[in-house]
Amino acid sequence: MSFKDLRYFTEMMRALGYPRQISMENFRQPNFPLVAEILMWLVKRYEPNASLPHDIDTEDDRVIFIKYVSQFMATKTRIKLNPKKLYMADGYSVQEMLKVVTMLYNAVKSNKADHANEDVTERSFDVSNKISELKQARQLATEITMSGAKLYELLAVEVDLRELRLAAVARPLEMAQIEQGMKNKVVSIENEIKGTQNKLDNIANDEANLEAKIEKKKAELERNNKRLKSLQNVRPAFMDEFEKLEGDLKKLYEVYMEKFRNLTYLEQIVDAYDRQQQVKVEETEKQLRRMQEQLREEEKKLFNQTDTFENFADDSDGEVKDVKSRNPRIVGAMEASDSESEEGSDYISSGSELAGEGEMPISDDEEEETDSENYDDKDDSDDIDF
Amino acid sequence: MKFKVSIGKKPQHDGMVSCVGWTVGDDLFSCGDEGSILKWNTKTGDTAAITKLPDGVYPADMAWFPSNVGGRQSASELFVLGTTDGKFHLVSKNGRFEKSVEAHNGAVIAIKWSKNGNSLVTAGEDGQVKIWSRSGMLRSTLAQVVALGTPVYSVAWGPDSEQILYACGKQIIIKPLSPSAKPTQWKGHDGLIMKLDWSSVNNLIVSGAEDRKYKVWDSYGRLLFASHPHHYPIMSVSWSPNGQMFAVGAFNTLRLCDKSGWCYSLDKPNTGSIYSLDWSRDSTLVAGGCGNGHVIFAGVVNQTIEWKHLVVTLQEEKVLLVEDVVNNTKDQLEFRDRVVKMSLGWDHLVVTTSSQCLIYSTSNWNTPLIFDLKGLTTSAILLARKLFLIVDSVQGLSVYSYEGRLICSPKYSGIRTDSLNVNNIAVSSDTLVLVDSRDSRAYHVFDINTGRELTDKPLYHSQELLTVALDQYGHTNERCLGFTDKNNDLFLIQIRHSNPLSKLKKLGGMVTTLMWHDTTNMLSALQDGRFTVWYYPRAVYIDTELLPQSKVYKDAGEFGKNPQIVSFLGHHCTLRRSDGSLVSTAVSPYPTILQNYVSKTSWDDAVRLCRFVKDGALWASLAAMATAAKELNTAEIAYAAINETEKVEYISYIKDISNKAARNAEMSLFCKQTGEAEGTLLQGGLVYRAIRLNIDLFRWNRALELAVKHKTHVDTVLAFRQKYLQDFGLEESDNLFTQYSKEIAVDWTTIQNKINMELENERGK
Structure with a gap:
């Protein structure tokens, strides 16, 4: 009897869920009823249907009980219990019972460990999942009824079949017949073996055949490849002509392009020239108008001089007016000439073809008409050059 | 308060863990039945195997050598x-077996070191309890349970290491070590008692048994609490080192209980039976050895402390939540280390972690004052008005100001730091009182500023002291200590008086718990089933008759059996019932106002208040305070209000005395301080009055002595003596008097003349 064993025993029984509390002191004195109860419970844990003798009142009954339990444990669980110690029903019996309990406890413990490893998912209340389950359950239910009916039918047939089976089983066996049967079997198996052997031999032939076929296919592939290459190398007859024509077309296109470019350039120059002319025309018109006014005034003066003696006081006024009118005229002329010369030089530098034309006409206000004629000549010569 | 349980994924032991034990630091040792000893580090969470026991040897119990034994650090x-x-082994920290001793026939089931580390007790399966020396030599066999042959399953030392507590079957036995003393024995449970523990701090015993109950007892064996039956036997119980709570372990069950027995929290970990529980030194963690090989750790969290409008909760091990109920604001304070202890009061929150101390002001939660702690295991923090005290169960006491400055570390020779707790320490801003840890009848008084004891020897009381408390206000020299002793009598003593024991006064009996008020010197207590408040306890030094008049009480039936006062703030007093619930009761706000007026010496206001309230207790306390301040007019009014005619008469007589010394002497006499009165008179040169005082008190020898010493009025003394003897028809028995009466003739007329002359002189002065 040991403190440690008792402690272990009580702890394990608690963990196994034994309904009563076992005290450390329960086995100080022999306590057969408790031992018997625990043993009964343990036996029921192994085999719920086990039928145990319940009587433990007399000595004989107890012996029978212990015997039964130790036999049960030996056969079902391969645990050898010492019936003498069990019968003593004290600390030593605890040692015996501990063997059984330890096994159960370890089983529970390892099982718990497995459960602990699994992820414990919370029970979901999702109904949609359940619907599929319901369907499955219904299907299963129908299957069960069907198979039940089938089973029932089969069982009904069983009555007849049983007789036949029993007859077959009951029929005495004849040695000769058996021997014959065996021999037949042996022969058939031998045939089978031969067949297999043959097949094995043939495998080599098949292999060779396949090899040859592969070879043939390979050669074919090569030939086809060669043909493809040769075809690619052949040059069609019209090719030379095509290339030549292509070259001509290229040249022609270049010429065309040049001409087109010149044309657009010249058009641009013509436009610029026209604009210039327009400006010049306007300028001359202005000039002419001014000259006309001047002339008119001079005429007026001359007209006035005849009246000098009559209106002497007016003379000084007239002179002042004359100075005033002269000044703006000079300024205006200077401006016009300046702007003109600049424009002209611009044109010269931009036109590449005109570089050879040396003379740059610079003219006074009086020579404007001739100047414009000169420009016209130049334009003509340009056209010829193209 | 509850446990935060942590348990490993896989059991580290293959077999059942039968014992666990904490080292001084954060390490835990556990022994499993498969024979291995493991070391667990709670900081890092590591587990390391220390050693293996030889085959066939199974551990049953272990105990670490106590660490707080002065100077023997190596032994721990x-x-x-x-x-x-049947053996016990002394094993070093690294797993080496120093010594093995054959101890018992059968298993050694329980083993414990005494608190001072001098001896070792073992209890065995053979029913014997043996005491061993530190080195493993057998000292004595204390008990032998022969009759039943039952093993002793548990054993524990008494708080003073002079008694052994052990369980035998259903009996709980307390056996003193001295062989002649008789053991105390009682039936504790209906089932086999599996575990016992005896707290050295609160002197309570807790027991757990196979009848599935745990019970709390006091050291006389009176049942204080019995739990409802659990589903499984109680396999382990353990007191926390600070004595505030205990843990209970059973099959798949772990409970945290208050010292009065009611349960804070219940956990159902999947552990099997918890066979052994042990608390870490700082009482924040408990470890348990489990039947299925696990070692379970449970930290105490969710502690809550309240003060005025503040509630501080320990949310997790390192997080505090401060709630201000008035502003509805919440602050979260996080710490680097585990919070060990916290205390709130006097506008400060003091928190100790495992390495630091942090001081928060209640007005600013952001910037605490931080300093490093010397000790690692704070067992209590006591706050006073201007300073606080940290009690470390290893390092002892240290007093700090709220600025974090160390003021002193008081100690006396033979101090046992592990026994220091809230009940045997009282602190105020100038004085500290410690109850001696070896003899709780003695108490030491320290001046805090110097850290020295005020008296050479501790003061002795006739009985053991249970609780002590100091008042916080008033003059330093009048500092009062209230304490209850073993007979539950409440005493008041002016401990800074030159002769303190002369100032020891009994306030009442049957007092179980007491508490001073936070802003005045009011005292509340539970006295014989009544909640009592003394408005002015110092009245006991002024006029004893005023004391019963200046107290109020109400029935404490609503607080149940044995409640404890938790706080006495403003005009609320909070009590904790024995089932753990808090109950508040209101106290009249007027005494606080009155004391404020008195401290500002606005006597007129005080009188007006009393007239308005019309309360006898208030008048009585005003009378006492006015008398103490020698404010005769107010005292006269107050005494008149409580119908003390003779005192009013006497005060008006005093008022008529013109001489100041004489008046003071009469005041002292009024307060029944005759010695003081005589001293005042002699100092003022009023010899005749002094002699007459003694004559009136029939202290003839003293009167004669004074007369002879000052060479006047010897005949007066003799005359009065003769008259006295004549009136009573007695003979002169004193030799001194017969001698003087022979020498000096007595003439009543001359005496009368002399007396008149003296009175004339006095008036002339």
């Missing part, structure tokens, strides 16, 4: 392990 590196083969 070893523990003792009892095994089922």
Whole structure:
């Protein structure tokens, strides 16, 4: 009897869920009823249907009980219990019972460990999942009824079949017949073996055949490849002509392009020239108008001089007016000439073809008409050059 | 308060863990039945195997050598392990077996070091309890349970290491070590008692048994609490080192209980039976050895403390939540280390972690004052008005100001730091009182500023002291200590008086708990089933008759059996019932106002208040305060209001005395301080009055002595003596008097003349 064993025993029984509390002191004195109860419970844990003798009142009954339990444990669980110690029903019996309990406890413990490893998912209340389950359950239910009916039918047939089976089983066996049967079997198996052997031999032939076929296919592939290459190398007859024509077309296109470019350039120059002319025309018109006014005034003066003696006081006024009118005229002329010369030089530098034309006409206000004629000549010569 | 349980994924032990034990630091040692000893580090969470026991040796119990034994730090590196083969082994920290001793026939089931580390007790399967020396020599066999042959399953030392508590079957037995003393024995449970523990701090015993109950007892064996039956036997119980709570372990069950027994929290971990529980030194963690090989750790969290409008909750091990109920604001304080202890009061929150101390002001939660702690295991923090005290169960006491400055570390010779707790320490801003840890009848008084004891020897009381408390206000020299002793009598003593024991006064009997008020010197207590408040306890030094008049009480039936006062703030007093619930009761706000007026010496206001309230107790306390301040007019009014005619008469007589010394002497006499009165008179040169005082008190010898010494009025003394003897028809028996009466003739007329002359002189002065 040991403190440690008792402690272990009580702890394990608690963990196994034994309904009563076992005290450390329960086995100080022999306590057969408790031992018997625990043993009964343990036996029921192994085999719920086990039928145990319940009587433990007399000595004989107890012996029978212990015997039964130790036999049960030996056969079902391969645990050898010492019936003498069990019968003593004290600390030593605890040692015996501990063997059984330890096994159960370890089983529970390892099982718990497995459960602990699994992820414990919370029970979901999702109904949609359940619907599929319901369907499955219904299907299963129908299957069960069907198979039940089938089973029932089969069982009904069983009555007849049983007789036949029993007859077959009951029929005495004849040695000769058996021997014959065996021999037949042996022969058939031998045939089978031969067949297999043959097949094995043939495998080599098949292999060779396949090899040859592969070879043939390979050669074919090569030939086809060669043909493809040769075809690619052949040059069609019209090719030379095509290339030549292509070259001509290229040249022609270049010429065309040049001409087109010149044309657009010249058009641009013509436009610029026209604009210039327009400006010049306007300028001359202005000039002419001014000259006309001047002339008119001079005429007026001359007209006035005849009246000098009559209106002497007016003379000084007239002179002042004359100075005033002269000044703006000079300024205006200077401006016009300046702007003109600049424009002209611009044109010269931009036109590449005109570089050879040396003379740059610079003219006074009086020579404007001739100047414009000169420009016209130049334009003509340009056209010829193209 | 509850446990935060942590348990490993897989059991580290293959077999059942039968014992666990904490080292001084954060390490835990556990022994499993498969024979291995493991070391667990709670900081890092590591587990390391220390050693393996030889085959066939199974551990049953272990105990670490107590660490707080002065100067023997090296000894704490070893523990003792009892095994089922009847031996115990002294094992060093690194797993070396220093010594093995054959102890019992059968297993050694329980083993414990005494608190001072001098001896070791073992209890075995053979029913014997043996005492061993530190080195493993047998000292005595204390008990032998022969009759039943039952093993002793548990054993524990008494708080003073002079008694052994052990369980035998259903009996709980307390056996003193001295062989002649008789053991105390009682039936504790209906089932086999599996575990016992005896707290050295609160002197309570807790027991757990196979009848599935745990019970709390006091050291006389009176039942204080019995739990409802659980589903499984109680396998382990353990007191926390600070004595505030205990843990209970059973099959798949772990409970945290208050010291009065009610349950804070219940956990149902999947552990099997918890066979052994042990608390870490700082009482924040408990470890348990489990039947399925696990070692379970449970930290105490969710502690809550309240003060005025503030509630501080320990949310997790390192997080505090401060709630201001008035502003509805919440602050979260996080710490680097585990919070060990916290205390709130006097506008400050003091928190100690495992390495630091942090001081928060209640007005600013952001910037605490931080300093490093010397000790690692704070067992209590006591706050006073201007300073606080940290009690470390290893390092002792240290007093700090709220600025974090160390003021002093008081100690006396033979101090046992592990026994220091809230009940045997009282602190105020100038004085500290410690109850002696060896003899709780003695108490030491320290001046805080110097850290020295005020008296050479501790003060002795006739009985053991249970609780002590100091008042916080008033003059330093009048500092009062209230304490209850073993007979539950409440005493008041002016401990800074030159002769303190002369100032020891009994306030009342049957007092179980007491508490001073936070802003005045009011005292509340539970006295004989009544909640009592003394408005002015110092009245006991002024006029004893005023004391019963200046107290109010109400029935404490609503507080149940044995409540404890938790706080006495403003005009609320909070009590904790024995079932753990808090109950508040209101106290009249007028005494606080009155004391404020008195401290500002606005006597007129005080009188007006009393007239308005019309309360006898208030008048009585005003009378006492006015008398103490020698404010005769107010005292006269107050005494008149409580119908003390003779005192009013006497005060008006005093008022008529013109001489100041004489008046003071009469005041002292009024307060029944005759010695003081005589001293005042002699100092003022009023010899005749002094002599007459003694004559009136029939202290003839003293009167004669004074007369002879000052060479006047010897005949007066003799005359009065003769008259006295004549009136009573007695003969002169004193030799001194017969001698003087022979020398000096007595003439009544001359005496009368002399007396008149003296009175004339006095008036002339």
